[in-house]
Amino acid sequence: MRRRPGARREPGAWVTMSENWLDLLLRDASPDELVRHGDHRALAGDGANEAVEAERETAAALRLHALLQQRAQRANELAALNDIAGRLAALQAPDDLLPEVVEQARRLLGADLAYLGLVEDEGLRIKVTSGALTPELLDVSIPLSKGLAGTVIAQGAPMWTSDYRSARTFRHDDSADVAAAAENMRGLLGVPLRLRGRVLGALFAAKRQERHFAEHEVTLLSSLAAHASVAIDNARSLARLTAANDQLARSTATLEQTLRWDQRLTRVVLRGGGVEDLLAEVDSMVEDTVLFVAHGTDLPRELVPVEDAVAETLAAPPDEPALLTLPDRYVLCRRVAAGDHDFGTLVLTGPDAPGDDDARLLGRAVPALAIALVGERAAAEATRRTRDSFLIDLVTTRGGDTHARSQRMRLAGLDPRVSYTVMVVQPTGAVTDARRAVERLASPKGTVVAEHGARLIVVLPTSRPEELRGQWAGARGAPAAGTAGISGPARGTAALARSFAEAQQTLDALAALERQGEAATADQLGLYRILLSHTGRRQLDDMYEQLLGPLRAEQERRGVPLLETVRVFLNEGRRPTAAADRLGIHINTLYQRLGTVDRTLGAHWRDPLHALDLQMLFRLRDSSESLEP
Structure with missing residues (x-):
């Protein structure tokens, strides 16, 4: 990647060439360092190809860096949630507990305002706020039949709106609207606080601009609300916290493992590996056998014994994984496609049932394999077109x-x-x-x-x-x-x-x-070979003029289609009735035309041999005219 116009290189700012892309990513190098490394590689090369390759590698490294940062952010959020859960469990007084909940909610979601309300009588009363600009929101009571808060309480489920002022998915409450206007609330997300099957209240996070809340943000705030509810009831808090931690651990392990797989597959693609290299890499990650079956090709020898069982699945692989249970093995299939092109099926087969990790790995391998197949297909197409041009040039030019x-x-x-x-x-x-x-x-x-x-x-x-x-x-x-x-x-x-x-x-x-x-x-072609040369076609024209020229002249003089009459008469086996029907004329009209032909060509034209010559002449003449440019 070439250095951006106007960019300055500070002394000592270069990363060393002893570091490779993986080293930079592992030590969490900044995007600027990655760009400088790409610049250095481009400048160290000796041609345009090296510069293009360095630019491609830099783009891939930046994408991977962004992915790592995103995963790190998710891990930080999960870790923060765990930390908050512990701190909430240690808090005993409600006056200390509720402010901690809303403060952490605002911080985790990067919200401008967070607040919490508890159900009292027939309404939801706002107890604590964090980030409020006015006292208008505190102690407001919202009817359970109105507002976004009422919908969250009634349904016991999260709900959000990108713009509270213009939202029409719930009935607005005047007191809530006054407080929202005072705080200039726009984007608003609310989640319920549950305890023993009852909804105790709701936790809210708001932005002062329009905001669409992502699924993970909804999940994050819901988790915090769950921890807050658990903290209110210490007995249930311990049980739910343990379950949440177990799930978080499994999710983190899954994310880390998926990241390791992606890194390994990405390295294969970055170093220019093809389909076989990717299959070998995937095969090294599992205990069973990994195969790729392209459409229209013979089955690998490992699948020949079970050809009938897997043929239908391989012919039209589903978009989702397909698991076939056979007497002596399991076969897990994943479709490999790019755009509208279906390349074939990625297959995992072995004696034991594949686990969730095997299915996830197969899913991660499919996009990388599709990219490699697209590259190979493009290369093959370029080779084919080049060879085509050589052959066409060879046979269409002389000398x-x-x-x-x-x-x-x-x-x-x-x-x-x-x-x-x-x-x-x-x-x-x-x-x-x-x-x-x-x-x-x-x-x-x-x-x-x-x-x-x-x-x-x-x-x-x-x-x-x-x-x-x-x-x-x-x-x-x-x-x-x-x-x-x-x-x-x-x-x-x-x-x-x-x-x-x-x-x-x-x-x-x-x-x-x-x-x-x-x-x-x-x-x-037999007799019709005469059509292949200009000389033969000229001779055919001379013969046509010699035998039928007088009849054509008579036709032009009379304005009567005499040539077509002769052609149809001969094609119908010299049967007058059939010829008249084909021409769409009366039989007497046909006889009159034939009489004119007799006077022009002589009666001998009806003799079998002469008639056959004329019939072939018509046929050859028609074919010759269709060959003319």
Whole structure:
């Protein structure tokens, strides 16, 4: 992290490079020290990458420092609560007890004002205050049917409002409102004082600004109120204090253990560890086996014997932990996801039932593992795109330095010494989905797939392109991948470029012939191979003009669709009735048009051989026009 503009470095203010991030965090270094350490690391590096890495490490250290401070604050609050409980238990006189309660409530919550009231007759009378600016609040009596105090007493539960003046969740009391206005109370939290199932009164903490109270603040004030109630009745005080201390000890132990886990996992991520490193770290913290099962992959050998039992859970892992009890083992599963992407399942398996610590550890490991998987996925995507660009450049450009093109061929994952077949695929759906479908096919080792616009380029290490047509038709998932043009074999960069161009042309011809879902080489197109070259299409145009040019001229002169009439007549097997129905004209109109065709072309055009020639000419002509740019 670079030094902030205008920041001054005091003499001796640098932390030494002998200290690492962990040392600084363990000795509770200040954020400024952490920033200076990051500055030093950035300046000590010899390039932009080191500076970026130092900045990333500094940001992570600052986040961890904030987390440590937050945990320390919680521990301080819990420790203070314990201390207050002891002091309250030692107090015997009510006159000493109640002021101590409200003073500690104000201090713990950082409130401007704290006060305590006890139930007397039909109202709550304010007995003591701490932080009051006026005497208006002291000795005020609030009806139990009104005010926030009345709601707390009636429900026996905590309640708070961010702005007492504008709150509409309870009925306001005039005397309480006058006192609140005098003290300028805004944010107000109240908790009940309970004893033997009865509510003795309520304890309040207030701010003179609008304030939203967090859950832990509600819990903290409630705990203090509980201790205050217990202190009123010494017998019950001892029992409840013991229970509270036990719970606090367990909570503190849990927090400390969770923090240690987070520190260990964070260290793995900070030093650049991947998925396997994180799994090894988690595995070292438990006695059982920890596994990660990615979606669509085979089960690890440890889970193969129980595949049927866990398959459904692994296929759709729940958001909450799932515990499977099997005859010889337990399997605890946690979903690993980031955003909308579901990576798979983190699994803990062993002969003994996992404890609460195991479940918590698995929960702490899931976010770190998701971060590592996101990083690996991003790296893999960058690698894939780079390789795609090398392959596309290789097959779409010709010429250039032979050595350089051979090097690009290797970078694209191809061997210049191997013969390849090129397949260009037009998917029926999204090109990314089609790519996954093609990659799942049983292709030879060394096959390379790349996205090229809305199409796929598949380069396979085989010298028999004609065999791919049968394999494509019989391959599971191939129809979903779409139509494919095939060309080869090709060895070397120039041959690959030629094969790619021919595969593109073959695919275009298949599309023009409406043969979707097929795969074919140029030779497998048969007569339609004439469509693949400009020369063949020009010859086709010449033949069309020679045989049907006079009829087209007659059509333009008369304004009657004679060419379409001939096309439909031939396609309907030279059956006049069927042709008239298809054209939507009267049979006599058809005969009149056919008579014009006879006079223009000669009657021999109806002979079977001549009719077949014309029918093929129409078909080829239509396909040729659809291939024109």
